[in-house]
Amino acid sequence: MSGLRFVIQEHRTEPLHWDLMLEKDGVLKTWSLASEPPAAGPFRIPALQHFDHRLLYLTYEGEISGGRGTVRIVERGTYKAEWDDRRVILALHGSRLNGPFLLEFLKAGQRPEWLFRTSH
Numbered sequence: 001m002s003g004l005r006f007v008i009q010e011h012r013t014e015p016l017h018w019d020l021m022l023e024k025d026g027v028l029k030t031w032s033l034a035s036e037p038p039a040a041g042p043f044r045i046p047a048l049q050h051f052d053h054r055l056l057y058l059t060y061e062g063e064i065s066g067g068r069g070t071v072r073i074v075e076r077g078t079y080k081a082e083w084d085d086r087r088v089i090l091a092l093h094g095s096r097l098n099g100p101f102l103l104e105f106l107k108a109g110q111r112p113e114w115l116f117r118t119s120h
Helices: none
Strands: 004-012 017-023 025-033 044-049 070-082 087-094 098-106 115-117
Touching: 004 025, 025 115, 044 087
Parallel strands: none
Antiparallel strands: 004 017, 004 070, 017 025, 025 044, 044 115, 070 087, 087 098, 098 115
16 A cells, blocks of 8 residues: 555543554654544544654554553554645545545644544
8 A cells, every 4th residue: 555654542641542643754743632533434533733753653552751651553554645734634544444534723722723534
């Protein structure tokens, strides 16, 4: 499968959340999701944009340094995207998530607010 890589990690910390990471320009663009994306059916999940992560997190599972919890991979694959400042149109090709999805910018702030959703 061609395309850039993505991963979703369950991040066991307070609060429990899921990190969506998209490979772009040598880093992982990262959003924390309030819930795990379901394998089927439409969804709308609040997402907070975080700092870019290193590519090693594409395959990392285990303890996070500094007592920041543990992570385990719940989904991975490749993707294609169209990026602009207000949205990312995604075509995900994962083990569970396949098809069109959208990240929509909602509100600026220390951690910008986005919405991750199915686009069909």
